[in-house]
Amino acid sequence: MAHIDIKQPILQKNDSMAAELRQRFAENHVFVLDLLASPGSGKTSTILATIDALRDEFNIAVIEGDIASNVDAEKIKAQGTPAVQINTGGACHLESAMIKRAVDVLDLERLDLIIIENVGNLVCPTDFDLGENAKVMILSVPEGDDKPLKYPGVFQVAQAVVLNKVDTMPVFDFDDGRFTEEVTSLNPQAPIFRLSATTGEGVAPWVAWLAEQIRSVQ
Amino acid sequence: MAHIDIKQPILQKNDSMAAELRQRFAENHVFVLDLLASPGSGKTSTILATIDALRDEFNIAVIEGDIASNVDAEKIKAQGTPAVQINTGGACHLESAMIKRAVDVLDLERLDLIIIENVGNLVCPTDFDLGENAKVMILSVPEGDDKPLKYPGVFQVAQAVVLNKVDTMPVFDFDDGRFTEEVTSLNPQAPIFRLSATTGEGVAPWVAWLAEQIRSVQ
Numbered sequence: 001m002a003h004i005d006i007k008q009p010i011l012q013k014n015d016s017m018a019a020e021l022r023q024r025f026a027e028n029h030v031f032v033l034d035l036l037a038s039p040g041s042g043k044t045s046t047i048l049a050t051i052d053a054l055r056d057e058f059n060i061a062v063i064e065g066d067i068a069s070n071v072d073a074e075k076i077k078a079q080g081t082p083a084v085q086i087n088t089g090g091a092c093h094l095e096s097a098m099i100k101r102a103v104d105v106l107d108l109e110r111l112d113l114i115i116i117e118n119v120g121n122l123v124c125p126t127d128f129d130l131g132e133n134a135k136v137m138i139l140s141v142p143e144g145d146d147k148p149l150k151y152p153g154v155f156q157v158a159q160a161v162v163l164n165k166v167d168t169m170p171v172f173d174f175d176d177g178r179f180t181e182e183v184t185s186l187n188p189q190a191p192i193f194r195l196s197a198t199t200g201e202g203v204a205p206w207v208a209w210l211a212e213q214i215r216s217v218q
Numbered sequence: 219m220a221h222i223d224i225k226q227p228i229l230q231k232n233d234s235m236a237a238e239l240r241q242r243f244a245e246n247h248v249f250v251l252d253l254l255a256s257p258g259s260g261k262t263s264t265i266l267a268t269i270d271a272l273r274d275e276f277n278i279a280v281i282e283g284d285i286a287s288n289v290d291a292e293k294i295k296a297q298g299t300p301a302v303q304i305n306t307g308g309a310c311h312l313e314s315a316m317i318k319r320a321v322d323v324l325d326l327e328r329l330d331l332i333i334i335e336n337v338g339n340l341v342c343p344t345d346f347d348l349g350e351n352a353k354v355m356i357l358s359v360p361e362g363d364d365k366p367l368k369y370p371g372v373f374q375v376a377q378a379v380v381l382n383k384v385d386t387m388p389v390f391d392f393d394d395g396r397f398t399e400e401v402t403s404l405n406p407q408a409p410i411f412r413l414s415a416t417t418g419e420g421v422a423p424w425v426a427w428l429a430e431q432i433r434s435v436q
Contacts, residue, residue, distance in 0.1 A: 038256045039340050039369060040361025067341060069367045090371065092310060092341035120368070121341060122257050123285060123310035142360035142383065143258025149287045150338070151257060153308065165360065171389055 014128055017096035021103065021131025028108040031214040032116065034130050036154055037138035039120030042164040044072045045197035046138055047115050051081050053207040058112035058214055063102045065094040065119045072117060082106065093124035096131055113214050122151040134159035134213060141165045145175045148182035155186045160193065162206060167196040232346055235314035239321065239349025246326040249432040250334065252348050254372055255356035257338030260382040262290045263415035264356055265333050269299050271425040276330035276432055281320045283312040283337045290335060300324065311342035314349055331432050340369040352377035352431060359383045363393045366400035373404045378411065380424060385414040 025032050037043045051060050061082040064073040068087055076083035084102040086094060099116065106114070116132065118125040137158035139147055142165060148155045155161065161183055169176070176194075183192055191209060195202030243250050255261045269278050279300040282291040286305055294301035302320040304312060317334065324332070334350065336343040355376035357365055360383060366373045373379065379401055387394070394412075401410055409427060413420030 038258060038338070038361075039365055040256060040358075066368055068370055069364075071364055071367060090341070092339070119341070120256070121310070121339060123308070123337070123339060124342070140258075140360065142358065142386070143256075146287075146289055147257055149289055150284055152286055168360070168386070168389055171386055 011127060014096050017100060018129035018131040021096055021099060024103070024108065025114075025131060025133070026217065028111070029218050030108055030111050030114055031134075031217045032114045032130070032132040033210070033213075034116045034118055034125070034132040034135045035138060036118050036122070036125050036135055036158070037120060038122050038140075038143060041120070041138050041140040041143060042197050043117050043120070043138055044075055046162060046164060046195075047076065047117060048079055049195075049197040049200065049203050050115070050207055050210065051076075051079060053203060054113065054211060054214075055081070057211065059110055060113045060115065061106050061111050063094075063099065063114060063116045065098070065117055067091075067119060088119060091124075092119055092121045093128050094118050094130060095128055099130045112218065113210075122147070122154050126153045126157050133217065136160045136162060138162040138164050139179075141168050141172050141174045144172075145179040145182075148179065148186055152186050155183055155190075158187060158190055160191050160206075160209065161187070163192060163194045164197055166194045167199050167201060229345060232314050235318060236347035236349040239314055239317060242321070242326065243332075243349060243351070244435065246329070247436045248326055248329045248332055249352075249435045250332045250348070250350040251428070252334045252336055252343070252350040252353045253356060254336050254340070254343050254353055254376070255338060256340050256358075256361060259338070259356050259358040259361060260415050261335050261338070261356055262293055264380060264382060264413075265294065265335060266297055267413075267415040267418065267421050268333070268425055268428065269294075269297060271421060272331065272429060272432075273299070275429065277328055278331045278333065279324050279329050281317065281332060281334045283316070283335055285309075285337060306337060309342075310337055310339045311346050312336050312348060313346055317348045330436065331428075340365070340372045344371045344375050351435065354378045354380060356380040356382050357397075359386050359390050359392045362390075363397040363400075366397065366404055370404050373401055373408075376405060376408055378409050378424075378427065379405070381410060381412045382415055384412045385417050385419060 291303035
């Protein structure tokens with residue numbers, strides 16, 4: 001039986017569009033962050049806390065990827081930040097062609113930072129280049145310390161790892177030493193930021209790191 | 219450009235193998251449960267609590283689906299229950315061909331219940347029939363009450379919905395009324411079981427429901 005690889009052509013098409021986007025972002029000095037996480041790990045809350053800390057210095061927009069609904073985009077807009085909703089209609093990840101359509105309605109020239117909230121999923125978004133400058137992975141304490149072992153791919157592609165909901169550490173049996181060891185063995189370069197997006201604890205070092213990345217493309 | 223549908227043939231192949239499995243399960247009077255949930259929602263803890271409650275009455279085996287690692291299968295085996303690990307090597311869901319290979323190493327004749335722990339993912343496993351009698355969906359309180367709105371598909375295919383980690387309700391801003399309303403509008407028939415797999419709270423009604431399903435195929 002012939003072997004038909006359906007994944008390779010899809011990725012090639014995605015990557016060539018991503019390369020075009022990357023060039024456009026660079027020309028406009030916009031830093032683009034692709035946020036990956038499970039459903040409910042606090043991507044939207046982390047974005048809101050991040051915008052809150054950086055909005056005085058940078059112009060920010062958000063691209064929201066969801067299977068369905070626009071609740072996240074509404075939360076971002078309520079904070080006064082431009083947000084574009086992408087509904088994938090079932091697909092478990094964003095692709096560069098979707099990002100292109102969203103970027104076309106944004107005013108790239110005046111933006112410093114675009115945050116892409118990918119579909120809640122630890123698997124599918126890993127392979128897809130969206131033209132971003134960095135993928136960042138959020139894990140939340142309630143999900144458990146064994147996730148690097150079970151979903152190594154997403155920890156490997158991340159330029160930084162955020163451990164969210166650290167204020168709930170006393171409620172859950174989360175071994176931070178084990179977690180750090182696993183993440184470091186998968187991805188020795190990635191810094192790990194421990195924070196609680198809702199209480200604000202630990203947000204400062206994370207946004208300081210991100211601000212440094214944004215300035216590096218300006 | 220021609221439109222090539224890659225999803226349909228894959229699903230057809232999956233479904234025909236699932237139909238064969240379903241017949242084998244029926245002939246052997248085994249009830250098969252496919253558990254769907256996000257990473258870290260407590261699938262394995264729920265399985266352990268379920269086995270603990272039902273092991274005196276039923277012979278149980280577990281099929282563990284993971285991208286990588288065998289930590290979950292080891293936890294199940296440590297409890298004295300047969301467990302078969304499937305590593306999907308990147309795929310975000312189990313398919314019926316994988317289940318067939320796992321079932322071939324189990325002694326179907328003496329089993330009453332097989333629990334399949336699908337890959338942690340709210341999207342991909344939804345479309346794949348594994349020959350199961352029921353798909354059950356687990357959401358945990360820390361993931362948030364907006365998940366039915368954002369991932370409607372998985373709530374629609376579920377025969378029952380488990381809300382896990384209810385002991386953490388005081389720590390999280392989870393609107394149980396909103397959650398129940400959304401689930402009921404997506405899937406009016408599905409019972410919702412509120413429990414904490416780790417404290418044991420609320421486990422009894424869930425296992426009573428499951429026991430009834432198992433007896434119905436015996």
